[in-house]
Amino acid sequence: MPSAAPDRNDLSASADRAARCAEAARGLTVPLLLHRNATEFGDLPALTALGADETLTWSALRDRVAHTARGLSVLGLGAGDRMLINMSSRPEHWILDLAAVHLGAIPSTVYATLSPDQLRYLAEHSGAEVVVLEGDAELARWAPILAEVPTIRHVVTVSGQASADGRVVTLAELAATGAAAHRADPGAFEKRWREVPPEAPVTMLYTSGTTGDPKGVVLTHHNVVYQCVLIEDTVSTPDHARSLAYLPLAHIAERMLGIYYPLYRAGHVTICPDQKQLLAALIAVRPISFFGVPRVWEKMVAGVQAQISAADERVRAAFDAASTAALEGYRLRAAGSLVPPALAARIAALDEAVLRPLRTKLGLDELVWAGSGAAPIPVSTLLYLAGLGIDVFEVWGMTETTGTCTINTPAAFRTGSVGRVNPGMELRVVEDGEILVRGPLVCSGYLTAGGDVEPITDAGGWLATGDVGVLDDDGYLTITDRKKELIINSGGKNISPAQIESLLRAHPLIGQAVAIGDRRPFVTALIVLDEEIAPMWARGKGLPDTSIAALATDPLLHAQITAAVDAANAKLSRPEQVKAFRIMPAPWTPESGELTPTLKLRRRIVTDRHAAAIDALYDTPSTP
Known part of the structure; x- marks a missing residue:
């Protein structure tokens, strides 16, 4: 099948970059990264809940993970076992997820918006032995499922009540049991996580199910670490950078940017549990990088448009002049041209006087990188944002490719495209327009109802993505549709x-x-x-x-x-x-x-x- 594509559609990034990224990812696992951070950056901030007084340092976070892991081990959770998490974004979510990973188990966050029938399907299909629920409301919602799915041996409730029969335990009880076990034998925790290889599963994410039953996408430590290496190699952001986690952890973008990449760079994550608080969270955190699905950016643009239209004529004129200059520079850079010094100076002056104050009101004044993906974003939205001095770079990928497979970068982007293929990845467009990919970001497969992982690539290692697109002569990919849509x-x-x-x-x-x-x-x-x-x-x-x-x-x-x-x-x-x-x-x-x-x-x-x-x-x- 891939051989039907023209030669120019068989693309791979430069061999030297791919080799450098492969070497940087070699042998790394999520537990190893957490151990490094606790050892080398133990006093630096790791995790904060928006509005909370407590910030977990990397050292404190690892201690909490160790205690929770030992507690889960007492419940019988072990290598290869699945654990479903149905709770909001809060520090305990990160801790429980990482604790399971340190045991070689496979955590899987499920969307809070799923119906009882959908939750039952995931419970049965995953064969999860442990389920984590937020509180009594979730326990009540899951009660019929717990009665009907015998494979669920234990439920951990973060803020709910334990059950008399011991099937439901509180997180506080579990952590206390684990802490005692860890104090008695700290070597057991250290030994267990060191036995987890890079090829082991790190998480399972269920696809949204736009056309049928969800599929459990199994990602490995190497998948997510390699994606981290690629981001670092492609996007220039400082070490220990501030970031904001606001998307559900069932979303591959938030898993990468809210858990794995901050682990890789020892960054500081602030958790915003409610998207209605997003603007306040952005202003409080002032993130160095920010990823938004298209609707987030569209709403941001609509808000600025409303603000500008309500302003007086002098303010509107100043904005139009600054936006026009910023957009002129953006178009030149998108074309691969240099911005003339005189124009660059004018853009900088107008930006400082007009646009930066607007970005400050959005909490985006210290932004180094901004991205969009998961769905197509209108070019008009990208251009309006560029006129605000916010260059949003569109990416493309899927859960099965650990997030991004192609990416636009500040150094090389084309508006309306989703960028060029990542180093180490290969991409082909076949005769009917479908995009095929292969490489180290492709997941190990889908979980079967029997508990095995079924590969999703053909004999040559190619994944048929179901997306339809075109490549230009410079290697930029434009997504035109879904094959079945x-x-x-x-x-x-x-x-x-x-x-x-x-x-x-x-x-x-x-x-x-x-x-x-x-x-x-x-x-x-x-x-x-x-x-x-x-x-x-x-x-x-x-x-x-x-x-x-x-x-x-x-x-x-x-x-x-x-x-x-x-x-x-x-x-x-x-x-x-x-x-x-x-x-x-x-x-x-x-x-x-x-x-x-x-x-x-x-x-x-x-x-x-x-x-x-x-x-x-x-x-x-x-x-x-």
Whole structure:
């Protein structure tokens, strides 16, 4: 299959960089990194909960991990055993996860938004012997599952109550038992973690399940350490840097940037448990690097736009001048050109006077690197951010590739692409446009119901990603769609829904959009209003009812969405243009089911659940 690709599509990074990264990752494991940090950087801060008085140093963190590991060992958790974690982001989450890893066990964080049926599936499929739950509310939710899944021998509750039969134990009890065992025989802990090889599993992450049952992706210590080495080799950030963890730890991006990379660089992580506190957390932490899924950046842009539009004419003029200059420099750098000294000086002066104060209000004034991934981000969003002096570099990858597989960098980027392939990785685009990859970031496989790990690559080691893309002559990859999500209309035309949806979502009033048209005569769209920006806009217009349900039928707002659809259509070919749309009366969320926990569209659920609304668009189409 790979041999069908043109030679120029068979890319690998330079051999010297790949060799350097391979050597840097050789022999390293997560326990070894924690041991190094506690030994060499023991007094430096490692972990803080937002607003908490206590900060765990690397030395204190390792002590807590050792005690918890011994406690889990007393429960019978050992090498190869699985442990599910269903709790919010808090220091105890990190400690329990790392404790399991030190025993050679496989921790797996599950999304808090999963339904009871989904949790039951994961409990049965994983064969987990230990489950960690936050408190009594989670215990009540899991009660039917615990009664039906006998493989779960023990439950650890962080803030709930223990059970009389001993099946449910508190974390405090477990840690106390483990601390006593560790004091009596500290060598047992040290011996156990040293027996964990780089090829052993470090975590299992269940995919979001956009098209079916979730798959348990098994990643190794070498997978995550190699990704850390690549990040360090590619992105220039200082040692012991501040970072903010706010995404769920079931998300590969947060696992890499919130656990493994700070371990590798001995950084200081502050945990923000609630994304509604994100702005306050950014201002408090002022992170050196920040990764945001596209929706985070889109909301940030919408907030700045609202602030600028409400300012007086003098402020707007100053912003326009500074933003125009910053964007001019950004475009030159994106083209690989030098910024002339006079322009660079002008950009610096305007940035200090106008843009840096804006970034300070966002908590991003000390940012060295910013990234986006997990879903396509509109180019218009990237350009607006560049006009704020925030260069956001898009990356591409998947859980199965331990996060990034390709990356844009400050030294080499192309707006709208997802960058070039990482050192040591190989990438091919085959005849039907599907992207194939192989190399040290590809996971060891999927967990089977029987407990084995089944490889997901072909005989040549290639992973078929399911993503469709194109490579330019300089090796930059652009993702055009998911292979199984291409629209083929009734005329046989192949259409990318991702491109249409990205253009629609560029409008601040639109939170989500899904393009419809497979086996249909033309393209239509379901549009979901942004639940923060739309009410804010409505209040500014003096509308009496600012609820999403009311705005969905409001003529003034409908006119705004019509204009947004017209603007998107102007950038699309005739077969791609949206001929009719409907504004949905309620938001789509992971809880409502239309989105995955990582905010990807569940297209099959959308089309099934809203079939009547879709059919109505084709029964009585109205051209916007």
